[in-house]
Amino acid sequence: xxxxxxxxxxxxxxxxxxxxxxxxxxxxxTVRVPGFPDGDGTHVVRFSPDVEGEWAYVTTSGAAELDGxxxxxxxxxxxxxxxxxxxxxGTYHFAYADGTPFRPVGTTVYNWVHQPEERYRETxxxxxxxxxxxxxxxxxxxxxxxxxxxxxxFPFAKDGExxxxxxxxxxxxxxxxxxxxxxxxxxxxADVILFHPYxxxxxxxxxxxxxxxxAYLRHLVARLxxxxxxxxxxxxxxxxxxxxxxxWDEVFRTLQETDPHGRLRSxxxxxxxxxxxxxxxxxxxxxxxxxxxxxxxxxxxxDAYRKPIxxxxxxxxxxxxxxxxxxxxxxxxxRFWIATVSGTYASHGExxxxxxxxxxxxxxxxxxxxxxxxxxxxxxxxEEVGGAxxxxxDKWDDPTYTAGIPRQIYLQYLGLDAPQAWTFRLPQGVRGExxxxxxxxxxxxxxxWNMTVETVDREFTLTSVERNTATADAEPVxxxxxxALALRIRRIDVDPG
Amino acid sequence: xxxxxxxxxxxxxxxxxxxxxxxxxxxxxTVRVPGFPDGDGTHVVRFSPDVEGEWAYVTTSGAAELDGxxxxxxxxxxxxxxxxxxxxxGTYHFAYADGTPFRPVGTTVYNWVHQPEERYRETxxxxxxxxxxxxxxxxxxxxxxxxxxxxxxFPFAKDGExxxxxxxxxxxxxxxxxxxxxxxxxxxxADVILFHPYxxxxxxxxxxxxxxxxAYLRHLVARLxxxxxxxxxxxxxxxxxxxxxxxWDEVFRTLQETDPHGRLRSxxxxxxxxxxxxxxxxxxxxxxxxxxxxxxxxxxxxDAYRKPIxxxxxxxxxxxxxxxxxxxxxxxxxRFWIATVSGTYASHGExxxxxxxxxxxxxxxxxxxxxxxxxxxxxxxxEEVGGAxxxxxDKWDDPTYTAGIPRQIYLQYLGLDAPQAWTFRLPQGVRGExxxxxxxxxxxxxxxWNMTVETVDREFTLTSVERNTATADAEPVxxxxxxALALRIRRIDVDPG
Numbered sequence: 001x002x003x004x005x006x007x008x009x010x011x012x013x014x015x016x017x018x019x020x021x022x023x024x025x026x027x028x029x030t031v032r033v034p035g036f037p038d039g040d041g042t043h044v045v046r047f048s049p050d051v052e053g054e055w056a057y058v059t060t061s062g063a064a065e066l067d068g069x070x071x072x073x074x075x076x077x078x079x080x081x082x083x084x085x086x087x088x089x090g091t092y093h094f095a096y097a098d099g100t101p102f103r104p105v106g107t108t109v110y111n112w113v114h115q116p117e118e119r120y121r122e123t124x125x126x127x128x129x130x131x132x133x134x135x136x137x138x139x140x141x142x143x144x145x146x147x148x149x150x151x152x153x154f155p156f157a158k159d160g161e162x163x164x165x166x167x168x169x170x171x172x173x174x175x176x177x178x179x180x181x182x183x184x185x186x187x188x189x190a191d192v193i194l195f196h197p198y199x200x201x202x203x204x205x206x207x208x209x210x211x212x213x214x215a216y217l218r219h220l221v222a223r224l225x226x227x228x229x230x231x232x233x234x235x236x237x238x239x240x241x242x243x244x245x246x247x248w249d250e251v252f253r254t255l256q257e258t259d260p261h262g263r264l265r266s267x268x269x270x271x272x273x274x275x276x277x278x279x280x281x282x283x284x285x286x287x288x289x290x291x292x293x294x295x296x297x298x299x300x301x302x303d304a305y306r307k308p309i310x311x312x313x314x315x316x317x318x319x320x321x322x323x324x325x326x327x328x329x330x331x332x333x334x335r336f337w338i339a340t341v342s343g344t345y346a347s348h349g350e351x352x353x354x355x356x357x358x359x360x361x362x363x364x365x366x367x368x369x370x371x372x373x374x375x376x377x378x379x380x381x382x383e384e385v386g387g388a389x390x391x392x393x394d395k396w397d398d399p400t401y402t403a404g405i406p407r408q409i410y411l412q413y414l415g416l417d418a419p420q421a422w423t424f425r426l427p428q429g430v431r432g433e434x435x436x437x438x439x440x441x442x443x444x445x446x447x448x449w450n451m452t453v454e455t456v457d458r459e460f461t462l463t464s465v466e467r468n469t470a471t472a473d474a475e476p477v478x479x480x481x482x483x484a485l486a487l488r489i490r491r492i493d494v495d496p497g
Numbered sequence: 498x499x500x501x502x503x504x505x506x507x508x509x510x511x512x513x514x515x516x517x518x519x520x521x522x523x524x525x526x527t528v529r530v531p532g533f534p535d536g537d538g539t540h541v542v543r544f545s546p547d548v549e550g551e552w553a554y555v556t557t558s559g560a561a562e563l564d565g566x567x568x569x570x571x572x573x574x575x576x577x578x579x580x581x582x583x584x585x586x587g588t589y590h591f592a593y594a595d596g597t598p599f600r601p602v603g604t605t606v607y608n609w610v611h612q613p614e615e616r617y618r619e620t621x622x623x624x625x626x627x628x629x630x631x632x633x634x635x636x637x638x639x640x641x642x643x644x645x646x647x648x649x650x651f652p653f654a655k656d657g658e659x660x661x662x663x664x665x666x667x668x669x670x671x672x673x674x675x676x677x678x679x680x681x682x683x684x685x686x687a688d689v690i691l692f693h694p695y696x697x698x699x700x701x702x703x704x705x706x707x708x709x710x711x712a713y714l715r716h717l718v719a720r721l722x723x724x725x726x727x728x729x730x731x732x733x734x735x736x737x738x739x740x741x742x743x744x745w746d747e748v749f750r751t752l753q754e755t756d757p758h759g760r761l762r763s764x765x766x767x768x769x770x771x772x773x774x775x776x777x778x779x780x781x782x783x784x785x786x787x788x789x790x791x792x793x794x795x796x797x798x799x800d801a802y803r804k805p806i807x808x809x810x811x812x813x814x815x816x817x818x819x820x821x822x823x824x825x826x827x828x829x830x831x832r833f834w835i836a837t838v839s840g841t842y843a844s845h846g847e848x849x850x851x852x853x854x855x856x857x858x859x860x861x862x863x864x865x866x867x868x869x870x871x872x873x874x875x876x877x878x879x880e881e882v883g884g885a886x887x888x889x890x891d892k893w894d895d896p897t898y899t900a901g902i903p904r905q906i907y908l909q910y911l912g913l914d915a916p917q918a919w920t921f922r923l924p925q926g927v928r929g930e931x932x933x934x935x936x937x938x939x940x941x942x943x944x945x946w947n948m949t950v951e952t953v954d955r956e957f958t959l960t961s962v963e964r965n966t967a968t969a970d971a972e973p974v975x976x977x978x979x980x981a982l983a984l985r986i987r988r989i990d991v992d993p994g
Contacts (some may be wrong), residue, residue, distance in 0.1 A: 278774075
């Protein structure tokens with residue numbers, strides 16, 4: 001018995017070097033699922049059923065012991081808290097399989113899995129307690145600068161000086177398994193980074209051939225993809241790895257072909273953007289801090305790609321000398337709010353020096369910065385929005401930079417201005433339901449830094465709807481002192497549905 | 498005898514409804530060139546040789562009179578001023594076939610060709626005298642609002658209420674021919690807009706079927722593509738025409754297959770951007786005024802598309818009520834300079850009411866606004882830059898928004914600030930030649946509105962080059978009063994080549 005979107009696992013004995021797959025059937029449906037070796041002659045298949053009912057399987061293999069094995073299980077309703085995997089919803093947003101909106105407010109600890117046990121646990125707790133909904137981390141350990149700890153396990157055995165990808169180190173991959181499961185338990189999406197350029201000649205894992213990539217991918221996909229919180233991030237700063245772009249296309253295609261669960265796929269850049277319009281990219285993962293340093297930028301990526309935009313690196317809160325690592329907490333929170341009203345999402349990371357030279361974005365540990373509680377506050381605001389998510393209403397011509405769901409709910413972020421008062425005004429836009437004279441709204445004043453929400457004690461009724469703008473004939477709303485305020489404008493004369 | 502990149506034309510008699518093509522050969526090369534009917538049983542083939550020497554041709558047709566006709570010509574060196582067709586150079590820029598850089602500073606008169614003769618002439622003179630290097634105009638006449646003149650010719654004959662695209666109106670297409678030739682003579686690129694949504698039910702030319710599109714395209718390509726100044730713009734505001742995106746893909750593919758000269762291809766949007774990463778798009782033609790209303794926006798399109806970015810509609814200088822038609826001249830010129838330091842290009846248009854209701858961007862006529870001389874001034878500045886063109890040097894992290902060619906020449910635009918002084922500072926960036934201590938520069942102060950260039954009467958020698966920034970230990974440069982100043986920073990200790 002396995003719950004829907006849970007993990008069914010079967011184990012078989014067979015020759016060390018055998019390969020096998022299992023075909024799962026449910027009524028007319030069949031799903032081919034790759035198996036993987038898990039050490040000591042044990043082979044494993046993991047499968048996540050997406051519908052309830054009876055599933056049966058049969059294995060196929062060139063090795064007789066692994067061929068023709070049959071079995072089955074019943075998929076039962078999901079337990080509370082299991083909303084299924086996340087996929088793209090409403091073009092620019094995400095939702096769980098059961099329809100619950102998913103709002104990415106992620107963080108990043110690159111070398112998390114490769115830390116000593118106590119540090120690993122501290123990070124997991126920090127991420128979970130911090131309320132982050134996604135964590136980016138590397139499969140291959142990081143080497144070189146900013147790395148203080150050499151891990152005790154590596155993915156492959158060595159053949160002289162060369163990695164032999166056919167000889168998997170099970171201890172290494174079980175650490176990755178555990179990390180994904182620990183995040184699943186904590187309700188956090190695992191943004192698994194498959195390749196990275198931060199090796200500095202220390203381990204040589206940035207120098208695999210295309211064939212070695214494919215063998216590694218087959219193993220990792222077979223091992224992890226049944227976990228419903230897995231997202232595939234092909235690389236961090238892919239363009240620092242000097243590989244032709246076709247090779248990344250090939251990795252995407254291999255993932256598409258071998259992943260029976262079709263988990264989300266993205267790739268993250270240094271200065272050269274991958275063509276995210278390619279069909280195998282499910283959402284756009286970007287590094288570009290400047291895109292959310294000012295209004296009016298990040299939303300251009302939405303137009304270019306028509307996919308969810310996740311700004312996975314917008315520079316880090318921290319105190320390091322590099323310009324990517326010394327944002328103030330206020331600036332980072334400000335950028336998240338700009339991302340929000342741009343109809344995009346952002347990720348957090350901390351760049352404080354720890355352990356005498358390592359960075360917290362590499363090694364993890366408890367958060368030191370001031371932004372996490374403010375980002376959790378933002379996440380709660382986002383989760384209170386029903387529907388797919390917030391889209392810019394009048395994307396290129398709105399001086400109020402309002403995102404929302406037309407005629408339902410809106411967020412206006414006032415940014416670094418600190419106005420004394422706010423006059424009710426909504427953009428009309430050209431998509432979705434049209435604002436009408438007589439529509440009634442409540443207004444909440446949000447202090448994004450002090451994490452307060454105060455509802456204005458009067459209603460606002462639209463008295464004028466022109467081509468681009470709707471206004472209410474009402475006194476301005478007095479605003480509290482301080483910058484980084486936002487307005488939430490909620491329709492109240494209808495059931496928001 | 499035809500000059501290289503000129504037009505060779507041959508005419509043949511044959512049945513009205515025949516089709517034919519000619520195969521041109523030069524040594525080992527063969528080029529298949531479609532012919533077109535030109536009325537009264539005359540069929541024409543036009544071909545532009547891209548290499549000098551002897552060319553021969555032979556025709557093929559199902560009609561005996563048009564089959565197996567042979568001939569030839571000698572292609573001689575181009576005359577002065579003939580630099581060949583424009584194509585993409587340096588990823589983000591353009592150059593003529595002889596290597597001369599081409600700097601797009603375009604304008605727009607949609608319904609130009611369909612005006613009375615005197616107005617047609619006035620517009621041509623205004624564009625040429627204004628120094629614009631590209632003109633966007635419609636093939637099909639515009640109907641509905643803002644249109645005061647019903648043209649005297651239409652592209653096809655009518656079969657009852659329906660257009661019969663197989664019956665070309667030669668008088669109509671000869672007007673298009675003439676427009677392209679007139680622009681060629683004036684040294685202006687013809688950005689020919691093949692389809693548009695501004696019909697308002699008046700002519701019905703926005704309702705052709707895919708098959709009718711293809712027949713029209715074959716005729717237009719055969720007729721026009723030999724002119725070296727032709728650019729194909731598939732549509733203005735393509736997404737207002739309610740056609741599936743695949744249909745636009747098909748138009749692009751038809752152009753690719755039928756155009757023997759491979760002229761530039763783009764498509765222009767209303768609010769939904771086409772996927773400009775598709776291989777048949779040669780350069781990105783965009784409508785989005787906000788992209789150049791502030792710094793730091795337009796350059797994001799470069800990353801997304803890795804093609805030249807031409808912002809063909811950034812709102813118009815004018816006095817109309819619509820928000821797309823009432824920019825001040827200062828604002829429009831400002832936006833062109835933002836486009837410039839963003840490593841992109843922009844187009845001009847005027848939206849003044851003329852002829853009792855028509856707009857000048859539709860009907861043309863002499864320019865009424867103040868921006869054209871400032872744009873000609875900008876064009877001269879751009880033409881003084883050698884090399885492919887100006888690229889942002891440190892694209893996401895440069896508070897000076899400097900574009901240039903590393904270690905050679907730079908433009909910094911100070912925008913709407915009006916600082917009293919400027920301190921020498923250059924970004925280093927991560928691409929191209931590295932700035933070195935000791936590099937020597939001259940600085941020109943440019944007043945973009947008053948159209949003056951004043952060279953600072955001292956040299957600047959780099960005394961410090963850090964990771965991201967190079968500075969000279971020198972007194973600040975006093976700046977003249979006024980906003981919209983720019984600095985041109987020229988390396989002087991080497992031959993710029």
